[in-house]
Amino acid sequence: MNDEQLTVLQRMIKGKWIGKGFLALLALAIIWWVGGKAIQSPSLFFQQIINGIQLGFVYALIALGYTMVYGIVRLINFAHGDVFMFGAFVSFFAVSLFQLHLWPVQTFPSLPPLIGIVIGTLSVIALSMVSCAILAMTIERIAYKPLRDAPRISALITAIGVSFFLEYFGALPFVFTPNFITYKRPFEIVTWYVKDGIHRLEAGAEAPPGSVIFSNVLIIIILVSILLLVGLNYVVRRTKIGKAMRATAYDKPTSRLMGINVDGVISTTFAIGASLAGAAGVLYATAYPQVVFWMGIIPGLKAFVAAVLGGIGSIPGAFVGALIMGQAEVISAGYISTPMRDAVAFTILILVLLIRPTGIFGEPEREKA
Amino acid sequence: MLLEVKDLNVYYGAIHALQGISFHLNQGEIVTLIGANGAGKSTTLNTISGILRPRRGQVLFKGVDITFTPAEEIVRMGICQSPEGRKIFATLTVMENLEMGAYTQNNKAEIQKNLERVFRSFPRLKERQNQLGGTLSGGEQQMLAIGRALMSRPQVLLLDEPSMGLSPILVEEIFNIIQEINSQGTSILLVEQNAQMALSVAHRGYVLETGKIVLEGKSSDLLNNPMVAKAYLGAH
Numbered sequence: 001m002n003d004e005q006l007t008v009l010q011r012m013i014k015g016k017w018i019g020k021g022f023l024a025l026l027a028l029a030i031i032w033w034v035g036g037k038a039i040q041s042p043s044l045f046f047q048q049i050i051n052g053i054q055l056g057f058v059y060a061l062i063a064l065g066y067t068m069v070y071g072i073v074r075l076i077n078f079a080h081g082d083v084f085m086f087g088a089f090v091s092f093f094a095v096s097l098f099q100l101h102l103w104p105v106q107t108f109p110s111l112p113p114l115i116g117i118v119i120g121t122l123s124v125i126a127l128s129m130v131s132c133a134i135l136a137m138t139i140e141r142i143a144y145k146p147l148r149d150a151p152r153i154s155a156l157i158t159a160i161g162v163s164f165f166l167e168y169f170g171a172l173p174f175v176f177t178p179n180f181i182t183y184k185r186p187f188e189i190v191t192w193y194v195k196d197g198i199h200r201l202e203a204g205a206e207a208p209p210g211s212v213i214f215s216n217v218l219i220i221i222i223l224v225s226i227l228l229l230v231g232l233n234y235v236v237r238r239t240k241i242g243k244a245m246r247a248t249a250y251d252k253p254t255s256r257l258m259g260i261n262v263d264g265v266i267s268t269t270f271a272i273g274a275s276l277a278g279a280a281g282v283l284y285a286t287a288y289p290q291v292v293f294w295m296g297i298i299p300g301l302k303a304f305v306a307a308v309l310g311g312i313g314s315i316p317g318a319f320v321g322a323l324i325m326g327q328a329e330v331i332s333a334g335y336i337s338t339p340m341r342d343a344v345a346f347t348i349l350i351l352v353l354l355i356r357p358t359g360i361f362g363e364p365e366r367e368k369a
Numbered sequence: 370m371l372l373e374v375k376d377l378n379v380y381y382g383a384i385h386a387l388q389g390i391s392f393h394l395n396q397g398e399i400v401t402l403i404g405a406n407g408a409g410k411s412t413t414l415n416t417i418s419g420i421l422r423p424r425r426g427q428v429l430f431k432g433v434d435i436t437f438t439p440a441e442e443i444v445r446m447g448i449c450q451s452p453e454g455r456k457i458f459a460t461l462t463v464m465e466n467l468e469m470g471a472y473t474q475n476n477k478a479e480i481q482k483n484l485e486r487v488f489r490s491f492p493r494l495k496e497r498q499n500q501l502g503g504t505l506s507g508g509e510q511q512m513l514a515i516g517r518a519l520m521s522r523p524q525v526l527l528l529d530e531p532s533m534g535l536s537p538i539l540v541e542e543i544f545n546i547i548q549e550i551n552s553q554g555t556s557i558l559l560v561e562q563n564a565q566m567a568l569s570v571a572h573r574g575y576v577l578e579t580g581k582i583v584l585e586g587k588s589s590d591l592l593n594n595p596m597v598a599k600a601y602l603g604a605h
Contacts, residue, residue, distance in 0.1 A: 257420065
């Protein structure tokens with residue numbers, strides 16, 4: 001890269017300390033400001049952190065799909081957010097129409113209720129994951145695979161097209177309808193507050209001032225996300241298909257020379273990414289219990305920003321980026337104003353692209369012969 | 370004949386890269402294709418491996434037409450390539466690289482036996498099995514590339530420029546191992562710019578010039594051929 005190709009800001013940063021000084025000042029200002037708020041009201045601050053963790057884990061599950069697919073086919077799959085929406089709707093129908101979450105209790109009435117609910121909820125999540133995996137493999141087969149050797153921009157535009165298709169197909173009156181629908185959780189929500197120990201908060205009661213509230217939704221989001229992340233790490237690091245995914249991401253022609261079925265590996269990658277988005281859809285809908293056909297757009301874009309922030313193509317990067325995004329969002333929503341959270345999210349994207357386009361964990365693109 | 374290439378014509382867009390080449394490899398042989406840069410040597414290997422498709426011509430393996438067989442099926446049938454420039458998976462460990470070589474194999478005991486065989490040929494890989502492929506030296510990477518290809522238990526091993534970028538001592542070592550692999554029953558199609566070295570281990574050779582075979586014969590005859598000596602062996 002020569003100097004003419006750099007943007008003004010990049011040149012500023014590369015050439016002199018002005019850029020770095022500016023960044024350091026910005027970071028200091030943010031820490032000063034957030035720190036001040038934290039001292040002012042520690043309970044509110046911890047409440048934001050908890051909300052941010054909840055959101056961050058959901059973003060992490062979505063961001064992994066972006067980053068894995070990008071790593072293997074160099075495509076920003078903009079339809080990924082809509083796969084997330086599809087996952088939320090599958091769980092909505094499973095719970096509201098078919099009462100899938102009640103099957104363990106109905107089949108084995110002697111089961112302890114807690115175990116019944118856990119198994120029921122996990123079944124709903126699993127159904128969403130499988131449905132999303134099938135959807136993504138179909139999308140890949142129909143829309144992306146024919147463009148494998150086309151210029152990258154063609155596949156990118158196709159991804160945007162697929163995204164619109166899923167949204168407006170979903171908006172049809174006989175599909176998901178264009179309206180907001182109240183989501184029925186597969187379990188009853190239980191809330192606790194922390195003030196001199198942990199207390200159960202009765203439904204409809206107010207938490208005392210200065211306390212931090214959390215619910216079983218938070219616990220479920222964290223547990224399910226960690227379970228899936230550990231599982232993903234195992235698949236990618238230890239299994240034959242995971243190693244083939246890494247080999248294919250690194251060098252497709254050589255992978256084919258080794259007898260790896262590259263098309264199958266790519267399809268599997270889409271399926272795994274989409275199943276994580278499907279789980280995220282269920283978790284998101286249980287946390288913010290409304291579903292609508294466009295609900296995937298903003299979380300999808302935020303997760304995309306998280307993946308870029310962490311370094312697109314990097315799995316740990318997507319996770320770290322998503323946790324940062326979650327915090328940035330709730331802190332700006334809580335301390336500035338709610339609409340500001342989107343502005344902050346996309347400001348982060350712009351700053352990353354200007355200052356460090358490869359993200360936190362990213363490496364510069366390897367040029368292949 | 371184990372492997373037979375008949376009238377192969379391959380194009381890159383409008384460029385006629387292989388202009389009707391024919392050659393064969395018998396069971397147990399080392400056959401070398403020598404020629405300058407751009408003569409079409411790698412193109413030939415990649416067409417046999419199924420990642421390039423010819424416009425005309427045929428590739429036969431044990432009499433079966435594999436011209437349009439998918440690349441992974443060709444590996445499963447018993448033809449594996451160690452590509453030019455080694456193409457190690459730098460982000461995978463040495464062990465994982467070898468496992469990728471065995472991707473088409475399903476029998477765990479067989480894979481383990483193969484692994485031991487590869488480690489016997491290349492003890493250095495065993496020492497470095499948990500290191501990332503990208504951290505190996507050039508010679509070690511070449512050993513890994515050959516070992517990785519051997520993990521698929523090929524009947525035909527395609528070797529593309531194994532001497533590239535290596536010191537003379539290492540080249541010597543690699544070529545000794547190539548002969549050893551051959552003596553254990555693997556037939557080898559060897560592509561080289563280092564004609565002297567290649568002809569010294571091969572049974573027969575073909576000279577490739579801008580997509581055509583211009584000369585063929587026993588290695589000893591080619592080594593003594595004045596045209597070969599002048600063009601490829603640096604004699605005056």
